[in-house]
Amino acid sequence: MKKSVALLSAALVSAGLTLFPATSQAALPLAVDGQALPSLAPMISEVGPAVVSVSVKGTQVSKQQLPDAFRYFFGPNAPRERVQERPFQGLGSGVIIDADDGYIVTNHHVIDGADEILVSLNDGREFEAKLIGSDRGSDIALLQIEADDLTEVKLASSDNLRVGDFAVAIGNPFGLGQTVTSGIVSALGRSGLNIESLENFIQTDAAINSGNSGGALVNLKGELIGINTAILAPSGGNVGIGFAIPSNMVKGLTQQIIEFGEVRRGVLGVLGRELDNETAKLFGLESQHGAFISQVVPDSAADKAGLKAGDIIVSVNGKKIKTFSELRAKVATLGAGTTVKLGIIRDGDEDTYKVTLSEAEGENVQASVVHPALEGAKLSTYNQDGIKGVVISEIAERSPAARQGLEEGDVIVGVNRKRIESLKELRNLLEDYEGALALNIRRDGSSMYLIVR
Structure with a gap:
């Protein structure tokens, strides 16, 4: 079966939804034997106001090269290309992360190319939003609105997540309005999906659909653990495989955007690949988790810190890593000038190296x-x-x-x-x-x- 990964912002076109009436059934009891039944309602009532709807309008510009025959027919001053402009509208979600300053995080693909961004709060208020900055590589964007009485969501450390932890997705699927679904953390450190250049996704089976892009993935305490971004959709709909950007990545990237107006991506200066079974055996390792360094770029941050080809990076700032993609995403998120502690295995011995990341050049x-x-x-x-x-x-x-x-x-x-x-x-x-x-x-x-x- 061919895999299809879909971004979750919903275009304002007919969704072709067919609605069926709900069957009648008896109301569930609120308590059994005097004990209240567990419910997510109290947590949702606190977090729900921090999740917003994001609607955008803009113009897509496409350029088409004109055939030489056309230009010859109309003379040497004929245009080289034809420019077409098409208006578009779209819907997504966002999360208020700072109530005092009105900062809202969403996905880059939600606001990409937008001329107008409108934020709708859960209480019915609407505000025009200002784009503070965005990063295509990680699919993160930061908006700002001027409003009083906002509710923000607290960020949890995504490094503390475990497979099997409960997760709740809140967003605006299909433009229906705020919708809540629940599930578990199905996997961590997902990469290789070719959605973004920096991939270190949380996978969840909480039902998320088109329009959930930029919405919240929270734990049972109502703390943000991720920003919903994409789904694996072989049939075009939800099949229980969704992906979210970890909250620690969101925190690092938005802090850079607030401070600099852009993401100043950190660079380690190594080339490498995943530590597979064959490589682990060649180097006499029992573990198959880590990032294998095949080359250290001369005069890079890694070179100055003493890293060498053949080293295996197994942790970043004390947190274990499993893949080279996870290493790349974590380093790029931390930002240029940051000093990180890397756990290194060299010749069977583990040691810690401090590396001050350099700044990426060539970034748009x-x-x-x-x-x-x-x-x-x-x-x-x-x-x-x-x-x-x-x-x-x-x-x-x-x-x-x-x-x-x-x-x-x-x-x-x-x-x-x-x-x-x-x-x-x-x-x-x-x-x-x-x-x-x-x-x-x-x-x-x-x-x-x-x-x-």
């Missing part, structure tokens, strides 16, 4: 966090054909950056007569700088200056 970041005049563009480090700088990897039409004359593919090699070779250098140069910029740009093999304000 929203240019607005670098300078307001660049809003609408995405930037990444560029190093090709002897040219080093910062490339505009994406740019939104009619955005401030586009109106300034910037184009996709432009490589910024200098700012205000100062040479730059990386995104990090550009951020450092423009930190707290608010004036006009003189950008030295490489475009189509030639050099030019562009003044942006």
Whole structure:
């Protein structure tokens, strides 16, 4: 059977639902022999107001290359491509994690491309939300609303979860309104699903469906243990296999977005793979859990800390890890500049190494966090054909950056007569700088200056 993994945000189209009347049955007793029956109702009444509905509107822009015959027919000034714009609407869920500041966490794919984001609270109030920042690689986004009397959910440590722990999913499936389902934690550290570039999912059998994206997965104390993100859906519907981003990943990523406006991903500087049975036997190990290092990148954080090829990482900050994918997700979540303790097995002996993570280069970041005049563009480090700088990897039409004359593919090699070779250098140069910029740009093999304000 072919596997199909579905993201959970629901488009505002006819869902084709068929509703059947409920059969009548006698009301259940509230107590038996004077003892109250167990119920999730008290916990839901406290946590429910912290789970919100997120509706979005936007315009999808698609570009289609025109055939050469078409351009020849209409002359040399004919357009090279046809641009089509299609409006879209969508629904998802979100979780209030800070009532005082109005911060709401949801999935990146829920708000991706949205021009308008509307948050509906459980009490009926609606607010327009501001996008503080998002991270495509982990599928996390942070919104903010200005509102009083909000309810927040407390974050639990997802590192303490065990398979078999009870889990409750709260969200907005199919736009029906807030819905609660329950189940257990079915598995931990799920990866290899090709949903996101950083995967370390909690798997649960609590029923979640389209529209649950960004909703809460909580424990029986009402504490957040994950953000619901995707389901395995061979038939297109729920089959009891859902996936959530662990709360510790959510906490680390949202803290970075709040502080920097973006995720400054940490990098260890190793290449490797899962520790399988064959590799474990070759190295005389009984355990098959851990991340096998096949190569250490020269001058990387791992190299400076003394890690070597052949080392096996078995824990991060005292918490056991099972796979290389889990290691990668945990390290990237902690952020650049963070010092971590890694449990290492080398030549059969276990030791602990402290590593200060370096910053990932080449990541796409929203240019607005670098300078307001660049809003609408995405930037990444560029190093090709002897040219080093910062490339505009994406740019939104009619955005401030586009109106300034910037184009996709432009490589910024200098700012205000100062040479730059990386995104990090550009951020450092423009930190707290608010004036006009003189950008030295490489475009189509030639050099030019562009003044942006």
